[in-house]
Amino acid sequence: MTEVYLDGRYVGDVDNKEDFVEHIKAERRKGGAAEGINVQLDKILDRVNVCASKGRARRPVIVVKNGIPLLTEKHIKQLHKNEISWQDLVNQGIIEYLDAAEEENSLLAFYEQELTPEHTHLEVSPLVMLGLIASLVPYGNFTQSARLSIGSKNQKQSIGVYASNYLVRMDMDVNLLHTPHKPIIKTIIHDLSNYERHPAGQNVVVAVMSYKGYNMEDAILVNKGSIERGFARSSYYRPAIAEELRYSGGLMDQVCPPDKDVKGYKSEKDYRFLEDDGIIYPEAQVKEDDVVIGKTSPPRFLSSLDEYSLASNIRRESSVALKHGEEGAIDFVMLTENEEGNKLVQVRIRDQRIPEIGDKFTSRHGQKGVIGLIVPESDMPFTSRGIIPDIMFSPHGIPSRMTVSQLMELLGAKTGALSGRYVDSTTFNAEPMEKVKQELLSLGFRDDGEEIMYNGITGERLTVRIFIGSMYYLKLRHMVANKIHARARGPIQLLTRQPTEGRAKEGGLRLGEMEKDTFVAHGTSLLLKERFDSDKTIVPICESCGMVVIHDYVKDKRYCPVCGENVDINDIEISYAFKLMLDEFKTLGLYPKLTLENKY
C-alpha cells in the first residue's frame, strides 16, 4: 500500500505504485488524463505525488521508448511543411512537459546518440539549458560561463527598436536606435524570436589593437567618420505630463499660458514656445527651464478670513518645464483625459544622442567598455585594402576573460560580410570554424583574420599584423549626457544652508567623514577649512553673555536680547551648522556661552 497525494493532499492508497504511475503517464500521453499533470514516485517516503497546481515550472522533452525517440524524421518533415504543429506533437504524446518532481524519476539524454534503453526522455536541444537572452550570445559554448551571464545582462541594457509601434506610444524614459542592423552572426534563437523585427545593435568593423593608450582599461576607440555616418545614433524620449486636478470648493487647475501676475511667474522667455492653449507646439527646440506645458493652480491655503482680499486670489504657477541640463525637440503632443475625466496633457520630448566620449558600448560577449577617444577618420589605421575600422578594441581584454567566442564572432562575421551571407553561431550547433576559415581563405584573406595595417598618422606600415574583422556591437543605455554632473555654486538647503544633494537638484558632491580624515591626516588644515566653507556665516556675538545677538536691519542696530544695547558685539565666522547646533543646545536647556578671543 502506497499513499497517493494530489497537490500535497492525501487522497488514497494504491497497491501497485509503479503500475499506477505508469498508467497516469500513459493516459496523459494518450490524452485520457489532462496534459497539465505530472506524477512522481517518491521512493524514499514511499508515496506517489500527483501535481496539477499552477505555478510549476515545466519544460518540454521528447519521449523515449526502449532507447528510441518517438519523434521521427517523418514528424520533422511534416513540421517543416506546416502539416502538424507543436501542439499536435504534445497531443500525440511525442513531446511531454516535465516538472521538477517528475524529472526526479526520469533519465534524460542530451543527444540522440547517447540514448540507452534506460533513458526515458531526450532533450529537444542542448540549447534549452540557456535562457532566451543567454542563447543570443553567439558561440556560447566556447566562452567562460560567467561571461555568458554578463553578456546576456549587457544585452538587456542595449538600445534597439523596443517595439515597432513606438511612434504612437507614450513611453517614459526610452531609447531608440536609429539604424539598427540584423546581426551577421546569428543563432537559431534570433530567427525564432523574430530578432530582425526588433534588433538592438549594428555590425561594425573591429580591429583588436591599441591606439595611443586611449583604449586601456576596457575603453574603446571609435572612428569619427563612422559616427558622422550615423553609427550608434539614438533618440532618447522623455515625457512631460500635466493634469488638470480638481480641488475643494470647485476650484481646479488650468492648462493655459500663465498670466504675468500669477504667483511664481518665471520669465517671459521661458514661456515663449507656448501656444494659445498653453501647450508647446511640436518640433520646438527646447532647452533647460523652457516651459513645455503652461499650467496654473488655485492658491494653496484658502482661509475664510482673507477670502475677499486681493492677494489671496492670485493663482499659483505650476507649469511643467525642462529640468536642469535637459534639452531636445518636442516630438508628440497628446490631449486626453484621465480616469476621473480631468484634462490630461502628455508631451513627448525627443533628444538625439550622438555617441560621445564616455558612452557605453558592448559586444555580445560581456566585453563592455566606454568610448575613450573619438579618432578623426584621417588618423585611423587602415588595411592594405583600404578598410578603416569603426572600433578599436584593446587586446588586453581577451586573455584574462577568455572570451574565445568574441574572437570567433570577429572571424565569422568577417567571412559573412565578405561573402554576403549570415553565419550560424548557435551555441552547441554552430557552423564549424574550420569551414568558415576555409571560406575566408578562398576569399583571398588570411584564415586567422589578421591583416597588414598602416599607421593612419604617419602612413608607416605597422610592424605586426592586426586581427581585424566584423562584429555586432550594442550601444548600452548608460550615456554620459544623462549622468554628467559638476557644481561650483548652486542651490542650498533651507535648514542647514548646505548644498543640496543629487544631480537632479544640481547638488554638491559631499566630502564625508572619512574624506575629511584624509585631509586632516595630510595636514592640509586650511584646505579642509575652505572645503567646508559652503555654509559659513558671519554671526554677531554678545561679549557679555556669549550668545547670538539680534541685528535689526531696518534700524541698522544691533542689540543683545539678554544684556541690552550697551554691550560689546563682535562678528565671528562659523559654519551655519554650528549656529544651528547652538540653537539646539538652547532647546535642551543648555547655555552655550561663546568666549571670544582675538584671532591674531
Added chain:
Amino acid sequence: MVHADLKEYIGKLPSSIIQELEETCPASKMKKVAKLVHEEFENSRISPGEAVGLISAESIGEPGTQMTLNTFHFAGVAEMSVTKGLPRIIEILDARKTISTPTMEIYLHAPYNKGKDIREIAMRIKETNMESVAKDFAINVVDLKMETTLDAEKLEKLELNSKKVQKILEKALAKEANVELNGDKLEISLKGKEKDLNQLYKLKEAIKDVYVCGIKGIKQVLPVRRKEDYIIITAGSNLKKVFELDFVDSSRSTSNDIHEIKKILGIEAARQAIIDELLQVVETQGLNVDVRHLMLVADTMCISGDIKGITRYGVVSEKASVLARASFETPIKHLIEASVIGEIDYLNSVVENVMLNQPVPLGTGMVKLVSKK
C-alpha cells in the same frame, strides 16, 4: 670604548645605532658615515604637527575592512578554538574584562622543555576535580552513606593517593560530612542529627565539583612543540599560580588576558601584550600594518596607568573637549554633564574645530603669525 667620531652623537642617536656603527663601520670612514646616519635619523623622525593618531587609525582601519570574519578550522587536527580575527581585535581594543577564550602559553625549564614528562606536567597543571579521579559515586540507602571508588591509575599520574584525596575532601566538606577511608573506597556520611536522603543526593552533586589538584581556571591543556621547545597551551588562564610552579619558565610564559597581565606583571607588560596580541591577529590575517601604529594604540590605552578601552567609557571619556566627546557616542549625556559643571571647551583639538569650521591645529593650521607692534 666609543669611537672618537661617535662621541658627539651620544644622546643624539639611539644607543643601538651607535653600537651598530661601532661594530660595522670602518674607523676611517666613521665621521662621514655617522654624519649621514644622523641626517637620515633626523629625517625619519615624525615632524611636529603630523596627525599620527589619525594616520594610525586609517592604517589599522583600512586593512581591517579586508579582514575575514570567519576563521578557518582544520578537521582532525588537535586544536583549541581561540577567538581570532576581527572579533579578537574588537575584544582587545575594547579592553574587555572577561575575554571569550583566555589561553596561556606555558614555557618550561630544562629538561622539561625538551619533552620530558610533558604529559604528566600538563596533567598536573590542569584543574582536576573529584568527578575525574573517581570511578563511580554510589549511594548506600540503608546506611545513608555515599561510597566512592577512586581511580588509582589516575591518582598515581597526579602524584596523589586515596589518603590525600580523603584529606582534601574532609577539608572541603568539613561542615557537612565525614569522610572515611575504607580500602580503596571513600565513605562519606552526613554530619548532624537529622539525616536525609535528599541531602545526600545534593552532597553527591557537590562532591563531583570539589577541587582536587592542578591550577584553578585551567580547563584544558595541550602540549605542543613550538620550534625547539615543548610548550603547554591551555584553555583558561591563571598566570599567578602557573608562575609559582618551579618547572615553569616564567620569563617566557604568557597569557592572552591583558587585564590579568596588568595585574600580575604591571602596565608595561600589558602594553606589550596589547601590541603582541594585535600584531598576531594582523599577521595571521595576512595584512600589513606597521607595528608603530599598534604601539600608538597600546600607548593611548595604557597611558593612565590602567588599561582603558577605545570606548566611550575608556579613552574617549578622557578627552578634554566636550564637543569631541559628544561627537563620538551619547552626545546628550556628555553635553548635559558638561553644562552641569560648567565645562569650558578650549577648542584645542581636531573634531571641535571641524565642527566650528575653523582651521584644525595640525599641519598647515598649526602655525600662526605673530607680529611686533
